[in-house]
Amino acid sequence: MSTQQIWLVPHIIVVGAQSFKSFIQGKFNRRETLNQMYEFGVGCLGIVCLCVTFVGIIITLEYSYHMKLIIGNDSLIPSFAMIMLSRELAPAVTALLLVSKMGASISAELGAMKTTEQLDAYRLLGLNVTEMFVVPRIIASALANLCLAFIALFIAILGGWLAAVAVLNYSTGSYFASLFLFTHASDLVLCGLKAFLFGLSIPIISSTMGFRCQFGSEGVGIATTDAVVANSIWIIILDFILTFAFSVFAS
Numbered sequence: 001m002s003t004q005q006i007w008l009v010p011h012i013i014v015v016g017a018q019s020f021k022s023f024i025q026g027k028f029n030r031r032e033t034l035n036q037m038y039e040f041g042v043g044c045l046g047i048v049c050l051c052v053t054f055v056g057i058i059i060t061l062e063y064s065y066h067m068k069l070i071i072g073n074d075s076l077i078p079s080f081a082m083i084m085l086s087r088e089l090a091p092a093v094t095a096l097l098l099v100s101k102m103g104a105s106i107s108a109e110l111g112a113m114k115t116t117e118q119l120d121a122y123r124l125l126g127l128n129v130t131e132m133f134v135v136p137r138i139i140a141s142a143l144a145n146l147c148l149a150f151i152a153l154f155i156a157i158l159g160g161w162l163a164a165v166a167v168l169n170y171s172t173g174s175y176f177a178s179l180f181l182f183t184h185a186s187d188l189v190l191c192g193l194k195a196f197l198f199g200l201s202i203p204i205i206s207s208t209m210g211f212r213c214q215f216g217s218e219g220v221g222i223a224t225t226d227a228v229v230a231n232s233i234w235i236i237i238l239d240f241i242l243t244f245a246f247s248v249f250a251s
Helices: 003-007 009-024 030-070 077-115 118-124 129-166 172-177 185-211 217-249
Strands: none
Touching (some): 009 185, 030 129, 077 118, 077 185, 077 217, 118 129, 129 172, 129 185, 185 217
């Protein structure tokens, strides 16, 4: 994270606090929330399904190669793949894909509105831009990322099944019989928690970058790039924190 991004951390906290206050008070644009839920959910569904299908295939083939290399047996591939997908890859990959599509879009949109002084015009009219633009996107992002993460998990399992049956000579019965051997309900809870928190953070960081961008097309481009980079770094750090906390308190 660059020095410019680090000094924006207090501003990110302020935007997050203002958004939380507006949500608690019920002061946000509900129609815009529904529109953003469609944009986040339906708009990102295709790219998420495409990418996580190949993630499931890659995980299955890689596990098979290494397990045959070390122990000469790959019968537990579905079990280990399910743990990795549910605890890490499904929520993280989904969130990173949302960052690349919606996080960049939010920052570019608000940055363009700032450079054309539209945000100042809204404020002069007595309108709260956080209530109008940020809170609806936070709600939509959190709910959409939660749903998309479990859809991604299901699609990745199907991708792994396809690779196991077509390449590794698994039968459908043996693949699904061992799928949940090591997976517990707590792993799915962790998947949902990560997805929800990742989704919450994306619009907050992206909106802050848009609000603080410099004037001009170059400033919008820099703000968009900073939003993607900062979101990606934060998601990885938060993923580590949640995984570490879960391993400590769940053990």
